[in-house]
Amino acid sequence: MPDLSETATGEFQPKPTPLSLVCPVCRATQGVSDQCRRCRADLSSINTLRRSEAFASLAALMNLVAGNQSDFKQSLRTLELLAPQKAKALHHLDQTMPTDD
Known part of the structure; x- marks a missing residue:
């Protein structure tokens, strides 16, 4: 409400x-x-920045789930510039995900 x-x-x-x-x-x-x-x-610059942040966040998450570590790290670096808190959360998620051994 x-x-x-x-x-x-x-x-x-x-x-x-x-x-x-x-x-x-x-x-x-x-x-x-x-x-x-x-x-x-x-407000167009703010909206462009928000779209870029959303795209980088989604790309990092997709690469993490797919197991593409090099692409994940590249997306994460971009996200660190746009949204450091989201990047930190995704980095933490990467550290806590089980590995295929």
Whole structure:
């Protein structure tokens, strides 16, 4: 259920979700869009970065599951630049997965 508390401007401010975006200019929470609904700031660079992060995360996870260690490590290096916490979690997952002996 969304948070229906009013902001200082009298607008209802929904709680952020993984698919929402908080405008770095005016702090408005909104769905993914290339322009802020409130202040009209250009958010396209943020969306491009988020897509790159999602792609690198998915690539690393797919390579890990498939057992492609060299490709996993390359994807993980990319993810470390974009989302260090996600990279750390995937690295930990790699360390705890059983090996085929």
